[in-house]
Amino acid sequence: xxxxxxxxxxxxxxxxxxxxxxxxxxxxxxxxxxxxxxxxxxxxxxxxxxxxxxxxxxxxxxxxxxxxxxxxxxxxxxxxxxxxxxxxxxxxxxxxxxxxxxxxxxxxxxxxxxxxxxxxxxxxxxxxxxxxxxxxxxxxxxxxxxxxxxxxxxxxxxxxxxxxxxxxxxxxxxxxxxxxxxxxxxxxxxxxxxxxxxxxxxxxxxxxxxxxxxxxxxxxxxxxxxxxxxxxxxxxxxxxxxxxxxxxxxxxxxxxxxxxxxxxxxxxxxxxxxxxxxxxxxxxxxxxxxxxxx
Amino acid sequence: xxxxxxxxxxxxxxxxxxxxxxxxxxxxxxxxxxxxxxxxxxxxxxxxxxxxxxxxxxxxxxxxxxxxxxxxxxxxxxxxxxxxxxxxxxxxxxxxxxxxxxxxxxxxxxxxxxxxxxxxxxxxxxxxxxxxxxxxxxxxxxxxxxxxxxxxxxxxxxxxxxxxx
Ligand SMILES: Cc1cc2nc3c(=O)[nH]c(=O)nc-3n(C[C@H](O)[C@H](O)[C@H](O)COP(=O)(O)OP(=O)(O)OC[C@H]3O[C@@H](n4cnc5c(N)ncnc54)[C@H](O)[C@@H]3O)c2cc1C
Ligand code: FES
Ligand code: FES
Numbered sequence: 001x002x003x004x005x006x007x008x009x010x011x012x013x014x015x016x017x018x019x020x021x022x023x024x025x026x027x028x029x030x031x032x033x034x035x036x037x038x039x040x041x042x043x044x045x046x047x048x049x050x051x052x053x054x055x056x057x058x059x060x061x062x063x064x065x066x067x068x069x070x071x072x073x074x075x076x077x078x079x080x081x082x083x084x085x086x087x088x089x090x091x092x093x094x095x096x097x098x099x100x101x102x103x104x105x106x107x108x109x110x111x112x113x114x115x116x117x118x119x120x121x122x123x124x125x126x127x128x129x130x131x132x133x134x135x136x137x138x139x140x141x142x143x144x145x146x147x148x149x150x151x152x153x154x155x156x157x158x159x160x161x162x163x164x165x166x167x168x169x170x171x172x173x174x175x176x177x178x179x180x181x182x183x184x185x186x187x188x189x190x191x192x193x194x195x196x197x198x199x200x201x202x203x204x205x206x207x208x209x210x211x212x213x214x215x216x217x218x219x220x221x222x223x224x225x226x227x228x229x230x231x232x233x234x235x236x237x238x239x240x241x242x243x244x245x246x247x248x249x250x251x252x253x254x255x256x257x258x259x260x261x262x263x264x265x266x267x268x269x270x271x272x273x274x275x276x277x278x279x280x281x282x283x284x285x286x287x288x289x290x291x292x293x294x
Numbered sequence: 295x296x297x298x299x300x301x302x303x304x305x306x307x308x309x310x311x312x313x314x315x316x317x318x319x320x321x322x323x324x325x326x327x328x329x330x331x332x333x334x335x336x337x338x339x340x341x342x343x344x345x346x347x348x349x350x351x352x353x354x355x356x357x358x359x360x361x362x363x364x365x366x367x368x369x370x371x372x373x374x375x376x377x378x379x380x381x382x383x384x385x386x387x388x389x390x391x392x393x394x395x396x397x398x399x400x401x402x403x404x405x406x407x408x409x410x411x412x413x414x415x416x417x418x419x420x421x422x423x424x425x426x427x428x429x430x431x432x433x434x435x436x437x438x439x440x441x442x443x444x445x446x447x448x449x450x451x452x453x454x455x456x457x458x459x
Pocket of ligand 2: 338339340341342343344345346347348349350359360361362
């Protein structure tokens with residue numbers, strides 16, 4: 001189905017992914033993929049009757065599925081934050097994703113905002129990307145040339161630049177279930193709960209069986225041009241006993257990993273200090289959890 | 295593709311469709327369709343950017359800010375705005391009793407957000423009420439009376455329904 005809009009661009013609302021990919025392949029950047037429209041409508045000034053040619057993804061069954069297997073959950077790009085947070089497998093096994101989905105604006109926003117839109121909008125302040133980085137998610141992108149799966153950690157290149165090609169759509173996000181020995185932590189520091197864009201958000205997956213760090217993934221929002229996975233920090237902590245990690249070590253590693261800026265919401269120095277504090281608090285939590293387990 | 299646009303939904307029980315011209319454009323904001331085309335002006339425009347909730351309505355029972363919803367996405371949906379609530383909805387009386395409306399701009403959106411909550415959770419805690427209404431801004435009341443009104447309506451609904459809550 002394709003609809004001619006009276007005031008500006010056309011409105012395409014295909015009912016299958018194959019049809020959507022055809023339109024995308026023909027028009028490339030001349031069509032704007034639209035999911036929940038919570039980011040797009042703000043920019044369009046649709047109230048004044050202006051909008052581009054739109055490829056509406058809201059009727060694609062392939063993008064509206066949630067599939068669960070032993071290894072993890074595959075979430076369609078057009079699944080809303082509300083549906084995501086209420087899904088039993090997500091609620092039961094991926095608590096950080098529940099927390100971030102419930103932080104993605106107010107209830108009215110969460111009901112429309114999609115996981116795929118949150119990723120593709122590519123804001124460094126977005127709430128779900130750090131959680132996906134900490135869990136080690138993979139993305140599936142598709143075009144008429146075929147589909148491919150990439151590690152989400154490789155996806156964001158620079159401010160609002162990603163590895164997605166102009167003829168591609170994001171189809172789904174696969175989030176592996178963490179190991180039973182891993183503990184997870186999610187913290188968002190903002191001005192007002194539930195509505196505020198984060199000043200700093202951190203999600204952490206720490207696997208420290210027998211008290212020694214096997215895997216440590218710390219991912220941040222609002223600490224650079226893209227959602228960031230702190231690679232130097234992971235390397236610095238791996239193999240160390242969880243108890244007695246020196247804050248100076250964390251500060252040094254984060255100095256390489258993060259590149260916060262001053263902006264209207266906060267200063268770079270404040271953000272760096274908050275980042276170190278959040279990491280130390282997560283380590284202390286994980287340490288306490290580990291002690292309880294033994 | 296040959297038969298042209300397939301786009302049809304109901305707003306407060308009335309059918310709107312592209313085929314008969316009652317939906318002029320798929321990119322139109324649901325807010326404009328409600329106010330300008332359906333002539334139902336209970337739904338308000340505060341910010342036009344999703345921040346204030348004055349334009350909140352229910353789409354298939356879920357709260358949505360109508361300033362951010364293009365009508366092209368509504369095929370097959372049921373939309374309820376403030377005019378679509380039953381006249382005797384306990385929330386309306388509870389808002390009046392509690393003095394929860396001053397200028398009234400936020401009130402329709404508040405009531406819709408509260409309705410979405412009570413449909414899901416008939417006996418919410420104060421914390422749940424706060425969370426559910428966090429996207430609805432009020433510049434007049436300071437929120438206390440609004441939250442009290444929602445709790446009051448919930449208590450009333452419990453007894454009216456005969457439940458021994
Ligand atoms: C009032 C308000 C509060 C908000 N609060 C928060 C918040 O607290 N935290 C937060 O993270 N975000 C917040 N947002 C931003 C927004 O709601 C989220 O980024 C949301 O997840 C975007 O999803 P969407 O489906 O609405 O995206 P859309 O607006 O439909 O699209 C966003 C971008 O992604 C592209 N896109 C969407 N889907 C695909 C796909 N499958 N393939 C390729 N490209 C695609 C679009 O072309 C567009 O560039 C807020 C927005 C508003 C209006
Ligand atoms: S007018 Fe729609 S949220 Fe403010
Ligand atoms: S009563 Fe005036 S904004 Fe709420």
